[in-house]
Amino acid sequence: MTESISSVQETVVNGDIVTTVTETKTLNPDHTVTTTTTIDKTDHADEDNHVTTINQTTSTPSPDLDKQIIRQIEYYFSDVNMLRDKFLKNEVIKDDGWIPLSVLTTFKRLQSLTTDFKTIMDALKKSISGILQLHETEDKIRRHPDRPLPNSHAELELALKNRTVYVEGIPKTADVTLDKLLHFFDKYGSTDNIQMKKQPKTKDFAGSVFVVFPSEEKAHEFVENSKKTPVKYDDGSILECSLQDQLTNRGKEKQAKKEKKQEELEKKTNEHLEKLNNENCLGALIHLAxxxxxxxxxxIKEKFLPFAKMPWIDFNRGDPEAWVRLNEANTAKDVLEKVLAAGNGKLVIGDKEVTSRVVEGEEEARFWKEANEKRAAQRTQKNERYSGGKRGGFSKKKRRGGQKRKNNQNQSNESDDDDGASSESNSAKKMKGVTTD
Structure with a gap:
């Protein structure tokens, strides 16, 4: 499908002869411009003598097409692409670095521009970057020997980082394409590469890009100018621009803060764990299966309440086993005997008889170790959720009061949530040797 670019008409009167010249330019699907000149001569002295001729029709590459060809092929031979493009790396060793145009025109983005060798070579002759060398046969090109590739990926990454700018704030809409971004950044000078950042899961555009400039100076100049005159996208959005090495430093600072926060949480967890370990109630653990x-x-609690003060039940609905933690040391054996005696030697919970035993020795020590580690971590997480006064503007004191009332309400009802927490009255929480999570 062709698109009309312009149409110019000029009329000249010479005696009885009127000459009208019409020049029409159209843009073709292959990005070339067709110019058609039509000459219409009319002799008014002889109404029957009308002469209409098509003087010429020419097809030439558009200036934009030349720029697009140069940019695309220079990208193929750029540092960033040549070091990672396995196909091209295999091709360059076949003929002293020369790549036939017949190979390059199989690449999709170049195909979308043109596959005509003459159009490509005519465009590349206008390149001023010095990165390309054209063969005299005009059917193959290579990276110029005076522009060797970096020796290693590490060297390349350092060079690229120093001339890469991170730009964010671009609309996250489907109409934002790489071609549009290339056209947008053209107004700020030439660029070596633009990489669109995508969402990890959906692969949708994330609204930010990495722009690689030809030199470190150009990258710094772009960022400094953006501070003086904000860079605005086509829809008016103001873009934030920063050098990638500055972005790396911010990332390091963020990581350092994260690590420091993690150290603080681990310290608090260890403090909770030490306290819990000191409160272990030995000889007070019963296992049910x-x-x-x-x-x-x-x-479960109903079976033990007549013989123990508010036992702590470690159980989640649907689990095949449970643990009953008593509040007084060395009472498990006596309490379990009383529970079984009350059931005529059996312990029936729900509609099924369960087996029961007192947990002792290494098994008891292992239970307390694992239970305390889990409870210590839960306490730290809970403290983090309810510290800092960030919830809805309520003060810490007021928030805690509301949480306490909520806990009291929960404890008056059945507590069989899937989080593994057990219900327990406030009076029991105050008893010596009892810990709550």
């Missing part, structure tokens, strides 16, 4: 699907913490 073969739990029914209908079993709940409340049903």
């Amino acid at each position: 073969g739990m029914a699907a209908s079993a709940s913490r409340e049903l």
Whole structure:
């Protein structure tokens, strides 16, 4: 499909002869421009003598096409592409670095511009970067021997980082394409490469790009100018521009803060763990196995409440086993005997008889170690959620009061949530040797 660019008409009167010259330019799908000149002569002395001729029709590459060809092929031979493009690296060793145009025109982006060898070579003759060398046969090109590739990826990464600018704030819309971005940044000078940042999962445009400039000076100049005169995208959005090495430094600072925060959390967790380890209640742990699907913490607690003060139940609905933690040391054996005696030698929870035993020795020590580590981590996470006064503008004191009232309400009901927490009254929490999470 062709697109009309312009049409110019001029009329000249010479006696009885009127000459009208019309020049029409159209843009073709292959990005060339067709110029058609039509001459219409009319002799008014002889109304029957009308002469209409098409003087010429020429097709030439558009200036934009030349720029696009140069930019695309120079990208193929650029540092960033040549070091990572396995296909081209294999091709350059076949003929002293020369790449036939017949190979290059199989690449999709160049194909979308043109596959005509003469159009490509005529455009490349206008290149001023010095990165390309054209063969005298005009059917192949190579990277200029005076512009050797960096010796290593490390050297390349350093060079690229120093001349790369990170630009964010571009609209995250589907109509933002690489071609549009290339056209947009053209107004700020030539660029070696533009990489669109994508969302990891959806692969949608993330609204930011990495722009590689030809030199470190050009990259710095672009960023400094953006501070004086904000860079605006086509829709008026103001873009934030920063050098990649500055971005790296910010990333390092962010990582350092993250690591420091993690160290603080680990320190708090260790403090909680030390406290919990000191509160271990030995000889007060009972294991239950073969739990029914209908079993709940409340049903388990009902069996032990007559013989123990507010036992802590480690159980999640649907689990095949449970642990009962008592509040007084060395009471597990006595309490379990009383529970079994009350059930005529059996312990039935829900609709199923379960097996029960007192946990002792290394198994008990292992249980406390694992349980305390988990509870210490949970306490740290809970403290983080409810510290800092960031929830809805309420003060810490007011928020804690609301949380306490909420906990009291929960403890008056069945507590069989999937988070593994057990219900326990406030009075029991105040008892010596009892910890709550």
